[in-house]
Amino acid sequence: MLTPEEKIKAIVSALEDVKATEITVIDTSKLSSLFDSMVIASANSTRQTKALADNVVVKLKELGEEVYGREGEESGEWILVDLGEVLVHVMQ
Numbered sequence: 001m002l003t004p005e006e007k008i009k010a011i012v013s014a015l016e017d018v019k020a021t022e023i024t025v026i027d028t029s030k031l032s033s034l035f036d037s038m039v040i041a042s043a044n045s046t047r048q049t050k051a052l053a054d055n056v057v058v059k060l061k062e063l064g065e066e067v068y069g070r071e072g073e074e075s076g077e078w079i080l081v082d083l084g085e086v087l088v089h090v091m092q
Contacts (some may be wrong), residue, residue, distance in 0.1 A: 002063060004036055007086050014059040015041045018052045020090070036085040043092050046076030052090045053079040 002010065008025055015023050020041035029036040043049040050073060057067050060083060069082040081088040 002065060004085050007060070007065065007083065008037055008039060010059055010063055010065075011039050011056055011083070011086065011088055014056045015039070015052055015088075015090075017059075018048065018055045020048075020052050035087050038087045038089060040089045040091070043090055046092055049076050049079050049090045049092050053081050053088070056081050056083075056088055056090075 012023055012025070020043060022040070022042040024040045026038045026040065027036070028038055041052060043052055053070065053073065057070070061067060065083060067081065068084055070079065071082075072079040077092045079090045081090070
């Protein structure tokens with residue numbers, strides 16, 4: 001199991017692999033007890049948002065992390081990936 005810092009580093013790396021833009025990490029540990037951080041990234045198309053979310057899921061599962069949920073893949077304009085203490089938002 002990865003530490004939260006290692007998980008964030010792996011998420012950012014997975015997003016960079018598929019050329020995400022405006023990658024931002026926000027520490028939410030003092031704002032919410034549900035999760036510690038959010039990683040937000042932008043994409044140029046719905047196809048890219050799906051590719052970014054898929055790459056995050058694949059890379060984190062390879063590292064032994066559990067993916068608790070994925071939302072928004074039907075439209076692809078905004079996809080949320082729930083990785084427990086870290087949420088990933090990919091937006092067009």
